[in-house]
Amino acid sequence: MNSSKAVINVNFDEPINRFGTNSNKWDEMAAITGVADPDGIAMWVADMDFSAADVLQEATTGLLDKANYGYFTGEGDMKDAVAWWMRERHGWAADPQAMFSTFGLGNGIGLCLQSYTEPGDEVIIFTPVYHEFIGKIRRAGRIVRESPLRIGNGVYHMDLDALEASLSGREKVVIFCSPHNPAGRVWAPEELHALAAFCACHDLLLMSDEIHHDLVFPGHTHVPFPIAAPDVIDRLIMLTSASKTFNIAGSRLGCVTIPDERLRQRFAATMRALDIKPNLLGVVLTQAAYSPRGAAWVDALVRYLDGNRQIFVDGISGIPGLTAMPMQSTYLGWVDFANTGMEMEEVIRRVKTDARIAPSIGADFGSGGETFLRFNLGTQRAQVTKAMERLQAAFGDLQ
Ligand SMILES: Cc1ncc(COP(=O)(O)O)c(C=O)c1O
Structure with missing residues (x-):
């Protein structure tokens, strides 16, 4: 992959409140996943909690300025x-x-x-x-x-x-x-x-x-x-x-x-x-x-996601019974709970109710996904860290 030399201004750590924005991932979390806590973490739908790149905002502003649709x-x-x-x-x-x-x-x-x-x-x-x-x-x-x-x-x-x-x-x-x-x-x-x-x-x-x-x-x-x-x-x-x-x-x-x-x-x-x-x-x-400016934004994004991935992989590997597949790409972490010895119903209850995290359910991905959950890491690092702490507490009895 070629890296772009364009200079960009971006802060992926900036917290974004997506509640009330008609966000599928956040505004439908309670109704669809059952995670209703205001401090719940939406890690299901595959979009990211980052503001758009400046180059996109400028293009949108240019479109609005023309007032011609x-x-x-x-x-x-x-x-x-x-x-x-x-x-x-x-x-x-x-x-x-x-x-x-x-x-x-x-x-x-x-x-x-x-x-x-x-x-x-x-x-x-x-x-x-x-x-x-x-x-x-x-x-x-x-x-x-x-x-x-x-x-x-x-x-x-x-x-x-x-x-x-x-x-x-x-x-x-x-x-x-x-x-x-x-x-x-x-x-x-x-x-x-x-x-x-x-x-x-x-x-x-x-x-x-x-x-x-x-x-x-x-x-x-x-x-x-x-x-x-x-x-x-x-x-x-x-x-x-x-x-x-x-x-x-x-x-x-x-x-x-x-x-x-x-x-x-x-x-x-x-x-x-x-x-x-x-x-x-x-x-x-x-x-x-x-x-080129878009490319520079993506280069910065991948670096940031790589940091999230590291925190996630370290966090999951610290919980006996949980196995994260090595993430070679994407902001989606795929975790196997088979070795916990628990029924998936209990795993999902702990993740949603105790950890207050809404993941995607592995069984929905077809055969072989039954013992897995998918976690979306396309979010601020602080959220990933918080999610890891909550998962460690929710499965603390396995330590
Ligand atoms: C592999 C794959 N294909 C297609 C899509 C859907 O793309 P779009 O939102 O552009 O319809 C997704 C969304 O998660 C995806 O992961």
Whole structure:
């Protein structure tokens, strides 16, 4: 990853009160997770408790100053900015002509399912994985085919032999998460090659969701799928977005890049049928984000998150029975409670009621997630430290 030389002004330690801002993570915490204490810590929904980068604020102010929210045609500049970012930060020469902007990346995934599969088709995912893959596949009337990840040397690995042995012949698509949510695994090029070869062998379309690709910690390198396996470019759909990296999920803009012309036409037809046209705020923010100043902000962010990760990993490893998977990327900590010997009901009660922390529930991420909870560390360091102290107290009897 290239580092940016731009100078920025940022203080990730500054406390932000997100209650009362229509924040999904904070304002719905009580109703959805049951953590109602005013001093509860929201560590579930995957956004961050940081203010937007200055470069984004300036772009928004510029938009407001123009006071013109009519139909617009500025999407081309945004696609050029996306291409610049992919080239500069990831070494991937993405073609702006092959890009579509959707209402968030979740919408992009749904549009792909509509474009390339029929009701009853099977869609392969490697579980545990971002829970919404399962939701979107099911809501589209398609069938989820889970391929459980195996743990080796403490991290997840795909088991393509087991998957091959279980194929029904009705599988059409793989949705792959790279880097991996919830465990933060950064896949090695050999693993990507193997998956590419598998897809080619079984005539599967490969959707590579790389939304977490910018938040990778030192010592690990994310390899975009088109770089790892250029030979499968004709069956590859790239899913990216500035939403996780820059904490702008509310602006709803995903980027679907489809190198193959024939696949692109099918997707374009779905976009036309559903009248998906670019969203002004999302375009303005994404374009501003993918810039040298945006890059400098992300470099500072990753350094800060790395510090949070260290506190988290140290804190969890100090509690007997809890195991945090090594975080290679993302601000999401994935913790196994299996060795506590407790029922998950009791684990969740202690985390929510005693520690007053709202995590994401591992079982929602599919097979293999049952004994896990996911903790969002995209917050002020003081909050992470407080969360660790509370977890240590809640599981103090294991000491
Ligand atoms: C792997 C992955 N894909 C897609 C999304 C959704 O992105 P968006 O908010 O742009 O719809 C998320 C959000 O957590 C995610 O983790």
